[in-house]
Amino acid sequence: MSVAVLDRPRSKAIARPAPPDPLISMRAVCKGYGSGVTRNEVLSNINLNLRKGEFLAIVGFSGSGKTTLTKLLAGLEIPDSGEIVMDNEIIKGPSQERGIVFQNYSLLPWLTVRGNIALSVDRVFKHWSRGERRDHVEKFIEMVGLSHAVHRRPHELSGGMRQRVSLARTLAMKPNVLLLDEPLSALDALTRSVLQEEILKIWEEERQTCLLITNDVDEAILLADRIVPLNPGPNASLGPAFSVELERPRDKTALNHNETFKGLRNAVTNYLVAVRQKSRDDEALASEAPPIELPELQPRSLRVPRGRAG
Amino acid sequence: MNWRGNALKFCDVAGLPALEPFVRLLAGEDVKEQLKGIAKFVVLPVAAVAVFLLLWSAAARTVVTDSMQLPSPTDTWTAGKELFAMHSAQRAEDLKVKQEKTMQAVTLLAQANSVTKQAESATGERKETLLANALVLKKKAVQAANYRPSSAPTFVDQIITSLKTVFVGFAIATLIAVPIGVLCGMSPWCNAALTPFIQIFKPVSPLAWLPLAFLIIVWAYSGTKPGENFFDKAFLISAITVSLCSLWPTLVNTTLGVASVDKDYMNVARVLKLSWSQQLFKIILPASLPLMFAGLRISLGVGWMVLIAADMLAQNPGLGKFVWDEFQNGSSQTYARIAFSVIIIGLIGLLLDRIMIFMRNLVSFGDPQAA
Structure with missing residues (x-):
């Protein structure tokens, strides 16, 4: 299970045009932390093609190295071996081309909603006039529906609103690729569902290349074109890709009764559960103590013979 | 209802929980609960102060020697009132003298002008003499106009001197500590290099620093005459001692922040x-501002504490010198005045602390901490 299989030809696959060029490809990427005995291999042999204009979801259990994967893609971490290529260039550091939305929002608490978004806009579009930049900021605040809260600071916002700000901040940078690192995991179920639909709406308008990392299979199916499971770590690798053949625009309520949706959900969930079971079995097997060689000894009675006692 | 939110926010940020129940009462919230708040934040402290005053009075009757006596609260209060009365009397007198001097300057100037006029019509040697006289008169007028009362500093003057000293010292400390702290925080190498110095100098008492500060100031001022410099020597020695002691909390906290x-x-x-x-x-x-301000708050507190000792030793005319001089004088009022200045020193320290808390809470968005 160490070599990831991508797009394994499947019998049911519908004929479709040749896949567009990959925008980002990861080739045999490995990443671990620490050294010596405490060395912990997080990801091993990751191969992944992110195609132009596609919405790709990576689904995995918590602790399987999802965040490390996003950090690698964002350029915040550098792979130990293998390479990540974007537009024929090896990724060596973070870039404004790859916008990232963090799980914990990471908004700057001393800036208002507008200030947080303006910080990235002012930086990315330095050459624009002041007015252009302000209009750009306003446009994205409106896009995420926060026009009434422009002057508030993050601590005065709910979790959902914070994540909207974070999303607007990243979208406003107009990145080529949008990396969403479990953007909705910290939200309650209702807010989560609302934001899923909003992300879906925004994405269907912009059709930006997007990579979503999530632990929610339903969310992945709702949003993505392809789903790649991440096998649990240590030494996490990618599983086979599942294509999501659902018509867009998608409607969350209608999908609940859709047979394709149900089948896909079962397939992905079953795969993940099976892989985790296997990983646990392997771990149990590996951690079993090596057979101890017993000395050749015969049990012998050390009891004092009765007669001599006392 | 927005004024209520703003007022509550202000109480929170300013670290004044005592005002909160009153705001809520005005906003028409549950009366019983607010009375509880008032009892906790207002009535209880007032009662505690009353108990303290009673104990103090009792102690004042007990702690008596042949020549000295612990001043009672009333003695202290009287002494304090007297100190302020002395201050206003002194000010009134200074003002009177100043007005007299100004009048004098005006008359002198008028005389000088008339002499100059006379000189215009005169000729020869007489003209020279008249012009010289006018010049002398003008000089006298300028002198009178620039008259500065040279009376001994009053209690209020001493408070002001102390505050000036502590702020100058604190400003020097901040200007040194914040950049170094930022440097240490950003570079672990820099931090490792400076840690030994921080660890060794941090616990040093102001009294040990003072002679060294004295040496440096004397060196810096060598070759200049008194009066030529913007700052007084004793003032600078006190200020530098304050900065040397109040540097460390800011430095450590900025690094951490x-x-x-x-x-x-x-x-x-x-x-x-x-x-x-x-x-x-x-x-x-x-x-890192919230942690930095937490450090600045400790620094200012340390600085104010150290200042009194530094004033005593450096003879900077501030509150420390006041206490020391009173102690040396040994009049009947000595101890009452010292007790009063203790309370004033405490109150000013409290005020400075509150200001720093307020500033810290202004910069820590989302989690203003109570004092």
């Missing part, structure tokens, strides 16, 4: 590719 900036903020900075200075001014400094 800068070193512990949230990694996520730094990731944001990295994705945006902020330049070094932008990272510093847009991310690192704002993020």
